[in-house]
Amino acid sequence: MKTSTLIKHVSAIAMAIAAASSSAGIYVSGSTVYENSSPFVMRGVNVAHAWYADKTSSSLSDISKTGANTVRVVLATGKLWSKTSESQVASIISQAKANKLIAVLEVHDTTGYGEQTAATLNEAVDYWISIKNSLIGQEDYVVINIGNEPFGNGQSASTWTNGHKNAISRLRAAGFKHALMVDAANWGQDWQNIMRDNAASVLASDPQKNVMFSVHMYQVYNNASIINSYMSSFKSNGLALVVGEFAADHFGENVDEGSIMSYAKQYNYGYIGWSWAGNGSGLTSLDIAQNFNPSTLSSWGNTLINSANGIKATSKKATIFGGGSSSSAASGGTCNWYGTNYPICVNTSSGWGWENNKSCIARSTCSSQ
Structure with missing residues (x-):
């Protein structure tokens, strides 16, 4: 030499x-998510593994074939649904990698805490630590979504903010270097703008500064104006945002999915449609593939995958798998x-x-x- x-x-x-330690693998810089040092814009689909574990393998394969570059996977701590074991998580990650999908893993038991029986963020962190061996070393391929919609309505801004700061602190102390995803308050819809107004403070609390924020856009986001206002606020504040869930309607109420995808493209923000299949009574219109059949897309599924701003037209596979332009x-x-x-x-x-x-x-x- x-x-x-x-x-x-x-x-x-x-x-x-x-130097201050930089995060391994996927990381956030300003409003941009990077993987393998290349900008990465999530285009993906949610998969309800915790409820349909027998469908996960085929779902990942079918979703990859749509051109998606990301899959967000429902896991469970055992609080509300049967615990997703460490071996299952390792298998999900392996299958996602085989299908060239970045895996966003989320704990669903935290949904709506404060308004219904649910796990706390502390319990979610306990779960992540309990399956740590399946996650360490996968920083190039996995984003940890700490807790799904971890607070319902009626919670204070300080409860949401301090709860996430504490969760991030515990995860970093436990040795997790992954990019972290934080869900909004108000069942993920942030209609009180709690996440919007406190996201910078949460990011600043992370010693690795590697946090992205996820809003779930359902009926609160039924027109272009409110969608643009919300996304542009994060962009102007230099914060990374992902629409972690959205659909064309929600409990029969309209969602402006076209504007969500259009503005996500404009601002280079990711989106992940809810969900591949298996939605219950009153929500079957949210199924992207009817009866888990990729050849039978719903109207919503066809829009998500095949429209002008949909997955096929705007998704690029992660460069870690040989895609993109790195x-x-x-x-x-x-x-x-x-x-x-x-x-x-x-x-x-x-x-x-x-x-x-x-x-x-x-x-x-x-x-x-």
Whole structure:
């Protein structure tokens, strides 16, 4: 190795040790989500694993074929539904990766806490810690959505804010380096703007500054004006936003799904449609694939997948799977090594390498930062 190259490597490592720790894998910078150092805009579908575990494998395969790049998967702690075991979670991650899907994993038992029997955010964190071995090392492929719609209506802004700050603190202390997703108050719809007004404070509390925010857009978002106002507020504040759930209607009330997808495209924000199949009485119109059959899309499913701003037209697979436009002299992608982009080595399995007349870093070493 050339002396100048060695000095460069030592200097980079020293800077890495001295610098504030950057998150491995998927990470947030300003209003943009990145993976493999490339901007990543989620285009995906929700899958109700906790209730239809026998359908998960086929659902992931079918969803991938739509062109989706993300799947959000319903897990359960055992509080309201049978606990999703660590082995099941490991299998879900493995299958998502095989289907070239980034997995957003969420605890559903927290839904509507304060208005109905539900798990607390602390109980959700307990669950994440209990399945930690299936998650550590998967930072390139997994986003942890701490708790689904973890507060109903009538909760104070401080309850939502402090609850998430505490949850993030506990997860980081437990060694999780993953990108974290935080759901809005008011059953996810944030009609009181609690998340909108306090998101920056929650992000600032994370030592890794690696938090994205998720709003669930149902009947509160029934016109273009309110959708644009909400998304533009996050954009102007430099915060990463994802529409973690939405559909064409909700309990018979209209949702402006066309404007949601249009503005998501305009602001480069992700969206994840609810849900592939299996919705109960009064919500069957939310099924994207009728009876889990990918050949029989509902009207909503056809809009989500095939419309001008839908999944097929706007989704790009994550570069970690070989999609997108990330490239380097070593053809292995790029690594954001504490603020500096380096090529990812093709032939070097760990540490630093020298390939195609350039310094490169092994993918495993990049992830370990």
